[in-house]
Amino acid sequence: MRGNSKRRGAVRRPGSKKGPTKGTGGKNRRALEGRGPTPKAEDRPYHPAAKRKAESERRSQAAPQKPARASAAQEAGGTGAAKKQAEHVIGRNSVVEALRANVPAIRLDIAQGIEMDERVREALDLAGARGVEIAQVTKRELDARLGAVHQGVALRVAPYQYASVRDLLARADQAGTPALIVALDQVTDPHNLGASLRSAAAFGAHGVLIPERRSAQMGATAWKVSAGAAARVPVARATNLVAALELCKQEGAFVVGLDAQGVADADRLDLATGPLVVVVGSEGKGLARLTREACDLTVAVPIDAATESLNAAVAVGIVLYEVAKQRRAAPLPKRP
Numbered sequence: 001m002r003g004n005s006k007r008r009g010a011v012r013r014p015g016s017k018k019g020p021t022k023g024t025g026g027k028n029r030r031a032l033e034g035r036g037p038t039p040k041a042e043d044r045p046y047h048p049a050a051k052r053k054a055e056s057e058r059r060s061q062a063a064p065q066k067p068a069r070a071s072a073a074q075e076a077g078g079t080g081a082a083k084k085q086a087e088h089v090i091g092r093n094s095v096v097e098a099l100r101a102n103v104p105a106i107r108l109d110i111a112q113g114i115e116m117d118e119r120v121r122e123a124l125d126l127a128g129a130r131g132v133e134i135a136q137v138t139k140r141e142l143d144a145r146l147g148a149v150h151q152g153v154a155l156r157v158a159p160y161q162y163a164s165v166r167d168l169l170a171r172a173d174q175a176g177t178p179a180l181i182v183a184l185d186q187v188t189d190p191h192n193l194g195a196s197l198r199s200a201a202a203f204g205a206h207g208v209l210i211p212e213r214r215s216a217q218m219g220a221t222a223w224k225v226s227a228g229a230a231a232r233v234p235v236a237r238a239t240n241l242v243a244a245l246e247l248c249k250q251e252g253a254f255v256v257g258l259d260a261q262g263v264a265d266a267d268r269l270d271l272a273t274g275p276l277v278v279v280v281g282s283e284g285k286g287l288a289r290l291t292r293e294a295c296d297l298t299v300a301v302p303i304d305a306a307t308e309s310l311n312a313a314v315a316v317g318i319v320l321y322e323v324a325k326q327r328r329a330a331p332l333p334k335r336p
Contacts, residue, residue: 097228114152168207194225195313201229257295
């Protein structure tokens with residue numbers, strides 16, 4: 001019979017009866033409070049994210065701590081952020097020139113099965129003589145790592161050590177010839193930076209000056225395009241390009257800017273035999289307003305009217321050739 005607690009076999013244990021109890025308000029209120037916000041996955045002991053976090057902390061504690069290395073800008077006496085990762089010099093000529101110039105090298109990678117010509121042999125000899133690590137890797141590995149035409153040879157080097165504008169002026173003093181510096185304003189293509197370095201080396205310039213911001217920096221592409229010239233011609237980096245140009249003027253150099261609306265033609269550059277800074281702007285925007293105002297003179301390269309403008313690196317080569325020609329024709333004053 002339903003509800004008959006006296007039936008045979010029915011036993012009710014003391015205290016097992018359920019039902020309303022006295023003063024349940026507090027109990028229900030506590031139930032409504034909940035358990036608080038859900039903890040993050042990495043804070044739950046049995047969650048995979050928590051296990052990965054614990055493993056990462058264990059490895060970081062076990063790994064030896066490396067001393068902090070000064071940035072490239074700090075070592076050069078400059079300011080601003082510098083690349084922390086090592087760069088790669090790629091291409092056979094570029095690698096050989098870098099090793100000849102004693103560029104700080106970490107490792108030389110040679111692709112398996114490449115043709116062992118004179119440049120590859122020289123690279124191996126130079127790296128071996130300097131104690132640089134040599135590794136044989138697959139071409140596919142180099143392709144994936146570099147993403148550029150490397151000719152089967154790559155040299156891993158320390159981050160580029162930029163000079164200062166004073167270093168370039170001092171280099172001219174040591175050579176005993178009037179300073180010749182190329183300044184690039186808003187040139188963001190590393191191919192143009194590398195090609196400008198190559199022209200600077202060919203025509204006796206003492207260095208290339210670039211701004212720290214809105215400009216191509218020295219990397220694998222610039223190294224390769226320079227065809228080794230980056231190992232012979234220093235690159236200075238300035239926090240403020242206009243201030244660096246003013247410093248050159250204080251040291252007796254004339255600042256000449258290349259501009260399509262220049263007041264004179266580049267082949268009539270009468271200032272070529274004295275200390276000179278040639279400023280080149282980007283192909284599209286040209287010289288920035290403040291940079292143009294800092295120039296003592298603006299000159300133009302005469303070109304056909306149907307051509308809108310010249311590539312920045314091409315313009316550098318033309319002007320440096322004209323400067324070199326005039327300096328060969330006229331005796332250069334020797335500095336004391």
